[in-house]
Amino acid sequence: MSEYGHCKDYLARFSAYIDGELQPELCALLEAHLQECENCRVVLNTLQKTIDLYHVYGSEDTLPEQIRSRLFARLKLDDPAGDAKDD
């Protein structure tokens, strides 16, 4: 297992680890390494934080009102939620 002896070897695995998709034996190796390696803990934590920040940033997905009404007008649709518009 010496191929997983160095920090850089683990770097590409952090992503799968965060997603819970790392194979169990690699997961155990990585976790043992993390216990000993402060630098890798920092990289993993900041990677996780990066993902979390973008997740919050993406949760805003309501359509601005004007864009919504122009869209429904262009499609010649009645807006089910919007103010009653003529076709």
Add this chain to the structure above:
Amino acid sequence: MIESKEFSVAFVDQLMAGDRQAFSGLVDRTSGRIYNLGLRMLGNPQDAEDMLQETYIKAFKALPGFEKRSSVTTWLFRIAVNEALMLLRKSRNIVHVDGYAREEEDGEQDLDIVDWCCLPEHEFLSEETLVMLTRAAEQLSPALRMVFIFRDVQGFSTQETAEILQINEDTVKTRLVRARLKLRAELGDYFRERMKGSNSNE
């Protein structure tokens, strides 16, 4: 987490039959996310709105031929991605998202080992941080950015992302690793400066 992807069989049949009320419901339930995708992909509201409108115009025309091999949501996002790519090609150089895309020359970057997670929460929620997140994502190549947006911003699974972008799942995973590491490095540069700022205030 993608509640809008589950449409009933009856609803899909109505859509395919050209039922305008059903289509209106589809637009209602998906347009926010399609617009969000446009903003993240194209970087400006006007292009995002053009993409939004063209996506639904094309979808309405194509619905009678929908083959039900994927969910309606996946299918709709694929149309949206093609629209976004077309707009990107018009405004910039040629863009590839297929397996032959120019892969980034990542090289052996030096890793930044500053732990900025300990910054106060308001630093992460500021308007300035939001602008920085947008800029950092825009600096990714379109191939990496698309994967990142679908997986980490919009919350699609690896399989759904692969279907939408028509690339294989391993490619999705590899690109996601690269995109995340690049963004972590960008965010690290920014927050390291914020840490200096907050230390010097003490």
